Amino acid sequence: MKVITFAAVKGGVGKTTMCFNLAEWLIANNKKVLIIDSDHQGSLTHLYRAAESKDNLYDLFNYGRAKIKQVKKNLSIIPSSPNLDKLEASLAVKSNQNFLMMMWLQDHIDQVKDYDYILIDCHPDFMTVTKNMIAISHYVISLLEPSEFGFMNLATFESRMDLFKKEAIDVRTRESYIDAKTIYIPNKIKHNTSSSRELLQSLKKDKSGMVDLSLVIPQREVFNQSTLTSKSVFDILKDKRDIKSQQLREQLIKIFENIVKKVSE
Structure with missing residues (x-):
């Protein structure tokens, strides 16, 4: 089982859309997926018509109680709650505030052990709920959009990740x-715009190894259509017969295959 969190410090970069399409891609390839919607806006919860007034993620943090809701074959979700944004103050006084999700998973391992992937959508911040999700993750995917702040967002997110790792130390082993x-x-790359070219040029200079330019996601209207229609980009494009749509579908298939390969290492 691999746990993958979609996180960013800036909204509007396409986290929810990518999480949705990766989930749909995985189940189309016979993988069993659990989504955890930790964004209080609840976009994925509403996409799958999975809203619950109780036993949602808010109740998990407050009472250790949550329902894993199956929404289609091989796909389940722990729904979000609009009350998640009220958690910050109450969690601040709890011991192990950043590891409550980790403890819940350990206590409910029998309910989650058969999933191939857990995908988590976070609110665009680096607060306690998001930290809980990062703490249980094998990989964190952070999307970068082509704007004057695109490369700056990488530096901001990375500095917060580094600080979190340094704060969450086992005092006995000194390991994080x-x-x-x-x-x-x-993400949302338009190769005919200066902002996209500048972002890609900046990323080519990055030596951290955390940027994989084989995973560049192009800006296409089909991504907006996918969340509006609750259909994956692959299903939408499959129904179109023109050459450009089929070429785009093949391009996206290769990109998503590379993403899955990357997070399965």
Whole structure:
């Protein structure tokens, strides 16, 4: 089982859309997937018509109680709650505030052990709920959009990840509890715009190894259509017969295959 969190410090970069399409891609390839919607906006919860007034993620943090809801074959979700944004103050006084999700998973391992992937969508911040999700992750995917702040967001997110790893230390071994690897993926790239070219040029200079330019996601209207229609980009494009749509579908298949390969290492 691999746990992958989609996180960013800036909204509007396409986290939810990518999480949705990766989940749909995985189940189409016979993988069993659990989504955890930790964004209080609840976009994925609403996409799958999975809203629950109780036993949602808010109740998990407050009472250790949550329902894993199956929404289609091989796909289940722990729904979000609009009350998640109220958790910060109450969690601040709890011991192990950043590891409550980790403890819940350990206590409910029999309920989650058969999933091939757990995909987590976070609110665009680096607060306690997001830290809980990063703490249980093998990989964190952070999307970078082509804007004057695109490369700056990489530096901001990476500095917060480094600080979190340094704070979450086992005092006996001096090793961090946080071992998630971060993958930065350029998203909404238009190759005919200066902002996209500048972002890619900046990323080519990055020597950290956390940016994989084989995973560049192009800006295409089909991504907006996918969340509006609750259909994956692959299903939408499959129904189109023109050459450009089929070429785009093949391009996206290769990119998503590379993403899955990357997070399965």
